[in-house]
Amino acid sequence: MLTLYTYFRSSAAYRVRIALGLKGLPYASEFVHLVHDGGQHHSAAYRAINPQQLVPSLRTEEGNVLTQSLAIMEYLDEAYPDTPALLPADTLGRARVRALAQAVACEIHPLNNLRVLRYLTQELSLSDEQKTAWYQHWIREGLSAMETMLTSSSATGRFCHGDTPSLADCCLVPQVFNARRFACPTDAYPTIERIVQACEQLPAFVQAAPEQQADAQA
Amino acid sequence: MLTLYTYFRSSAAYRVRIALGLKGLPYASEFVHLVHDGGQHHSAAYRAINPQQLVPSLRTEEGNVLTQSLAIMEYLDEAYPDTPALLPADTLGRARVRALAQAVACEIHPLNNLRVLRYLTQELSLSDEQKTAWYQHWIREGLSAMETMLTSSSATGRFCHGDTPSLADCCLVPQVFNARRFACPTDAYPTIERIVQACEQLPAFVQAAPEQQADAQA
Numbered sequence: 090m091l092t093l094y095t096y097f098r099s100s101a102a103y104r105v106r107i108a109l110g111l112k113g114l115p116y117a118s119e120f121v122h123l124v125h126d127g128g129q130h131h132s133a134a135y136r137a138i139n140p141q142q143l144v145p146s147l148r149t150e151e152g153n154v155l156t157q158s159l160a161i162m163e164y165l166d167e168a169y170p171d172t173p174a175l176l177p178a179d180t181l182g183r184a185r186v187r188a189l190a191q192a193v194a195c196e197i198h199p200l201n202n203l204r205v206l207r208y209l210t211q212e213l214s215l216s217d218e219q220k221t222a223w224y225q226h227w228i229r230e231g232l233s234a235m236e237t238m239l240t241s242s243s244a245t246g247r248f249c250h251g252d253t254p255s256l257a258d259c260c261l262v263p264q265v266f267n268a269r270r271f272a273c274p275t276d277a278y279p280t281i282e283r284i285v286q287a288c289e290q291l292p293a294f295v296q297a298a299p300e301q302q303a304d305a306q307a
Numbered sequence: 308m309l310t311l312y313t314y315f316r317s318s319a320a321y322r323v324r325i326a327l328g329l330k331g332l333p334y335a336s337e338f339v340h341l342v343h344d345g346g347q348h349h350s351a352a353y354r355a356i357n358p359q360q361l362v363p364s365l366r367t368e369e370g371n372v373l374t375q376s377l378a379i380m381e382y383l384d385e386a387y388p389d390t391p392a393l394l395p396a397d398t399l400g401r402a403r404v405r406a407l408a409q410a411v412a413c414e415i416h417p418l419n420n421l422r423v424l425r426y427l428t429q430e431l432s433l434s435d436e437q438k439t440a441w442y443q444h445w446i447r448e449g450l451s452a453m454e455t456m457l458t459s460s461s462a463t464g465r466f467c468h469g470d471t472p473s474l475a476d477c478c479l480v481p482q483v484f485n486a487r488r489f490a491c492p493t494d495a496y497p498t499i500e501r502i503v504q505a506c507e508q509l510p511a512f513v514q515a516a517p518e519q520q521a522d523a524q525a
Binding site: 140141142143149153155156157159160161163164167168180181183184185187188191192194195196198199200204205208212213215219222223226230234237238241 | 359377
């Protein structure tokens with residue numbers, strides 16, 4: 090069985106949980122708590138699994154360990170071709186879906202993850218107010234660009250690309266979850282809000298949400 | 308003909324220039340200066356091409372515009388299957404190459420690009436010393452993890468994956484270029500250094516280098 094190394098609040102793990110759900114692939118969870126024990130992702134045991142000390146990692150059915158959420162989702166799409174596809178069949182559509190996913194995974198999330206926020210407050214002694222302003226700034230820049238990408242293309246449908254969820258939706262929903270968590274207004278992005286609402290009607294998205302995970306704290 | 312919207316010092320554009328060279332695909336360049344005119348990527352004309360206001364963008368032969376360097380490189384690999392492949396044929400190898408590419412494109416570079424450095428100095432009033440420490444910190448974290456990923460796998464060859472250059476090398480070389488530019492020591496990463504040296508013997512890498520571009524300043 091597939092094994093996912095996950096943390097309930099990790100945005101990148103959340104993406105892969107959605108993808109596994111959309112593809113209907115059962116998996117076991119290994120919980121890696123990013124706060125407890127000084128961060129279990131820094132333990133020697135986890136470093137041996139993932140030298141990047143990041144979640145998620147995926148152990149394949151054959152026992153190979155994969156890292157990086159986008160690479161893991163592409164792997165699932167290639168290794169399980171008989172399950173619902175996360176990328177469209179046409180080359181241009183695939184490029185568009187990947188670009189939307191990367192607009193989150195390369196432009197917004199890397200600036201706002203835990204290790205970066207820690208650097209801001211611990212190394213740079215920034216105030217909570219400055220940290221929040223930083224967080225909201227990159228969300229605003231990124232979601233604003235994505236809203237334009239979505240509204241300016243006729244390829245946008247019920248979801249980011251057409252009427253079935255894709256890799257792009259797997260990335261967008263966790264990012265909007267984070268935006269809400271940090272009180273970033275999203276009403277300026279009506280297309281994004283509409284798509285997220287459509288996603289939230291699907292069991293795969295519901296079941297992948299942080300609060301649904303066994304490691305979620307009260 | 309393919310048209311690349313590029314800036315000589317852009318690490319992401321540099322990746323795509325290498326990929327185009329490795330695949331032997333001729334292309335026209337549209338230069339988007341990230342400093343001149345308050346940043347030509349912020350112009351209305353360029354925003355209409357790429358709402359993310361980032362380089363690179365690629366105009367396909369059919370006139371479609373693609374964004375995000377990783378998505379563009381995957382597009383080139385899919386749209387020009389008769390040229391040298393940037394991804395291996397096997398699913399597991401593809402996942403590994405993508406993860407290595409993303410270890411740069413999702414973990415290191417997003418923290419060190421121009422707009423982020425500007426935020427540090429302009430919005431947060433950090434000193435040059437603090438900015439450099441930030442830059443070097445994320446390079447060190449990222450390259451250190453990549454070195455372990457490379458040394459711990461028998462799939463590493465003359466290049467990041469086997470003996471032909473891949474998407475991973477297209478990302479690694481510009482990142483090491485940046486490391487050198489900001490005086491980050493790389494001698495702790497002998498495998499990375501060895502691979503970069505192998506890449507630098509190939510014309511595609513040489514010709515894609517910032518100093519070889521027509522828009523490079525003296």
